[in-house]
Amino acid sequence: MDAREILKQHIAKTATLTDEEFDHVFSHFARHSFKKGQAIISAGDKAEHEYFVLEGCLKSFYINDDLKMFILQFAMPTWWASDFDALYSGARATINVDCITDAEVLSLHNTDREKLCREIHQMEHFFRWRTNRGYVAAQKRLLSLMNNDARHRYEELLQMYPQLYNIVPKNLIAAYLGVSRETLSRLYQHGK
Amino acid sequence: MDAREILKQHIAKTATLTDEEFDHVFSHFARHSFKKGQAIISAGDKAEHEYFVLEGCLKSFYINDDLKMFILQFAMPTWWASDFDALYSGARATINVDCITDAEVLSLHNTDREKLCREIHQMEHFFRWRTNRGYVAAQKRLLSLMNNDARHRYEELLQMYPQLYNIVPKNLIAAYLGVSRETLSRLYQHGK
DNA sequence: GTGTTTATGTGATGCAGGTCACTTTGAGAC
DNA sequence: GTCTCAAAGTGACCTGCATCACATAAACAC
Incomplete structure (x- = not known):
């Protein structure tokens, strides 16, 4: 299945788009291939994109002052990864994203996400629900970590x-x- | 400042509504007074509302099998609280919400939130951003807990x-x- | 292939924080 | 006021997990 179809079906689970609308949305994504071990976002970078995984596995992680690594998320196909804090706030990245395996991804610029959310109500709906699920998952993980x-x-x-x-x-x-x-x-x- | 004005200014930080739109939005909220110690959502309940705090302080928390309490969130004025997992999924609550102090809150039914998001694009925008902030905060807390x-x-x-x-x-x-x-x-x- | 790096297993030791038990202080309820 | 119960402090003891150190083993570069 090609990139276009994977993204289309993924969005269709949450939002209803016409074919024209989806074409417009898809035109804002760019495809990239990465090799195992390759960095996608490094702490200190401007984090301007979020990434939708087509194939392979990414990780997003924080490195502390003692160089110890803490993994926030593994990103498998149809998952999204970025430094969402930096992405939304415009600050420099403190989170890294890199490839655990060779990976195929689609990138979406922060500005384009906001543009699509403004243009197409259903895309705002889609991103609201994506974040909802992330929020709930993070809360569950917090409880599990404490409990x-x-x-x-x-x-x-x-x-x-x-x-x-x-x-x-x-x-x-x-x-x-x-x-x-x-x-x-x-x-x-x-x-x- | 009255409830209406507090909510209006809170939403205005993220979304642009006409006065008519805000009136419509506000008509879906109901005001409640609670006493210190009073429960708002208890595990096992259907979680049908989320709560916007006007005055006082709430907590949302989980109680494990050993009756040990883990607090997910303190909710101060202009914060929102609920069992968001149960609220969005329709499942029974596993999270409790109650009052640390006497409190004044506005409640919004799950169905009404979704209705408002459908009717008014800017409300979908507002709730997307509210959840964004929660998600980023939860991720930071996860890292802090591990690090x-x-x-x-x-x-x-x-x-x-x-x-x-x-x-x-x-x-x-x-x-x-x-x-x-x-x-x-x-x-x-x-x-x- | 060979050498190098990365992942994994395992022993010895130390410590942050948990648990239990008891005391003290403070805030409501009446 | 007095009684009750929740909040807070502290000692003694225990344990899950971290850290350090070293040994294999597997993956990768050339």
Whole structure:
């Protein structure tokens, strides 16, 4: 399935667009291919685009002063990634986005998203719902982080996104869960 | 300042409405007075409304199987509170909302929010931005929870919301930070 | 292929913060 | 006022997870 069709079906789940409207929307996206390990947004950059994943897997992450990495999100096909704080506020990025595997993405400029939201009511609706889902997911993750131990969070993650197990190295899973890679490794030593 | 004016100015920060449009919007809100300690949404309820705070302070929180409380949000004047997951998905509430102090609020039914978003493009814009801000704030809190220790998170919270110090008891602050009340109490024993 | 980097496992040790138990202070209710 | 209950402080003890150190093993570059 081509990029156009993937995006069209993705948006159609939340918003109703005519074919002409979708053509107009799609004309604001640009396609990019990235290699495994390649950076898409680096801390300090201006974050001007958000990215819709067609193929592969991205991660968005923060690096603290001790160079420790914390993963905010893994982005699989039909997910969106960016430094949303910087994107909306116009500030420099503090979040990085890069490629865990080779990836195909569509980029949308911040200005164009706002333009599309102004022009087409249904696009504003679409982006409202996309953010809604992100907000609710972030709140659930906050509660899980406060309430559950490392093992529980690990099993929760694998149950929710089984595909991750095969694609994402354990050190990155640890950086998502908020535990050290050693602790994650020890969770299942000698079979559970 | 009356309820109408507070809401009007709050919305005007993000969206442009004519007076007629605002009158229409405002007609969907209902005003309520609550007493300190009173519950607004309880786990198991249908969550059908979201609440805009005019006066006082609410909290939204989760209670786990061990009856331990985790606070998702304090809601001060011009903040919104609800179980947004249940509200949007139609599921039963898992989050509670109640009053830390006596409070004056405006309620908006889920159905009416969606109706207003359909009728008035600018209202869809308003709610998109409201959720944006919530999403970004939740992501920052996730990072802080993974990256910083209890003392750091406490100082961060007080710096961001100094008003909380006088209004909100320490055991609730602890439930927000994700530490025990004993640990929070010990942070500043014998003056720092 | 060979050398280099990245991912993973595992032992030893330390500490932040949890839990339990008890005390003190303060705010309402009457 | 007095009684009750919630909030807050503190000691003693325990534990989940971090950190450091080193050993494999697998992936990648050339």
